[in-house]
Amino acid sequence: MEQQAPKVKSADRVLDIFELFTGEKDSYNLTEISKNLNMPSSSTYLILQNMLSRGYLETDRSGKQFRIGYKLFAIRSGYMRNASLTGEFNYIAEKIINNLNETVSLSIRTGNQLLYIGEKVSTHSLRFNPSLGVTLPLHATASGKILLADLSAEELRALYPTDELEKVTGKTISSFSDLLKELDKVRKQEFGYNMGETVDGVHCVAGAVKDMDDRAVASISISIPVVRITGEVWGNVHDWIRRSCEELSNKVYRQN
Structure with missing residues (x-):
């Protein structure tokens, strides 16, 4: 039956x-x-x-x-925008993989966690391989720092009510005061860095995908095992992050 x-x-x-x-x-x-x-x-x-x-x-x-009413249209618009966000990201990430062959990720903030919603993985046997849907503490990731840097002091304290922060590796920022200092650097440099704070031996650079109001709504990051990092590679990574974040922001959020 x-x-x-x-x-x-x-x-x-x-x-x-x-x-x-x-x-x-x-x-x-x-x-x-x-x-x-x-x-x-x-x-x-x-x-x-x-x-x-x-x-x-x-x-x-x-x-x-x-x-x-407006709410259904807002929900539909958000759904279409997210679909467009990941779709355009895949196109951009393919270009990065073809040039750098290093793992590229797209992520957003959910509470005090970073959520991976897009990825293109390097073909190297030694690589960083985040899984879609996986979350990590914001303060332990390059993209998380980018998204946290866009928040006010009050919003940050609401996310981190205690001074002690969760450690993922021995290099993870572990105090609220140190996080605030790190976020000041992120705002000035416009890049977020993760130097082995999530995975030992893997460094990561991230930038902000911004909406029409210049708010960070997502982040693109490139992760590289330390053994493959050279001055030239590191410079290329920064160039790709800057260009890809600008391109994705323009295509998805600044079309009108």
Whole structure:
């Protein structure tokens, strides 16, 4: 016997209201919604008011006609932007791999953790190989420092309420005061560095992907085992980070 999916009546009703707007009309009043969906007017009213307060619906000047609100468009826009972000990153990262053949990563901040959402891995047998979906402490990564450097002192303290920070290796920054000093350097240099703070023997350089308001929303990084680093390679890495961050920022966030 086929198992029936569990249902939540209130959730079903919200979805029914959304689906009603896929029809011919772009706005409905309370009576029309209640009648079309065979829902009691009283509960329909409460649901509509909740959706209205959350931005999922909006009304005309009379306050009686409901239509789809800004929140759904914002969600769709965010989804499309993230899809565009990773898609454009893959194109840029391919160029970096062809030139440097060193691992390139795209990451974002989630709380006090760095989340990897894109990668192109070096073909060298000795390489840094982050996995998509893996998280690491922000303060222990080059990209994490880039994203932290964009935050205010109050936001930083909220992320790190104690003075002692988690150590990943013996080289990881382990105090809040040292982190603040490091972030001052990041702001001046516009690069984030990880010198064996996540993986011993691997160095990393990162830069910021910025939105229209010049806020860091993501970071591109290049990771190299120390044994392959030369002055020329290190210079090329910085050039690629600068160019790729600018290109990704322009393509995804600054098109209009």
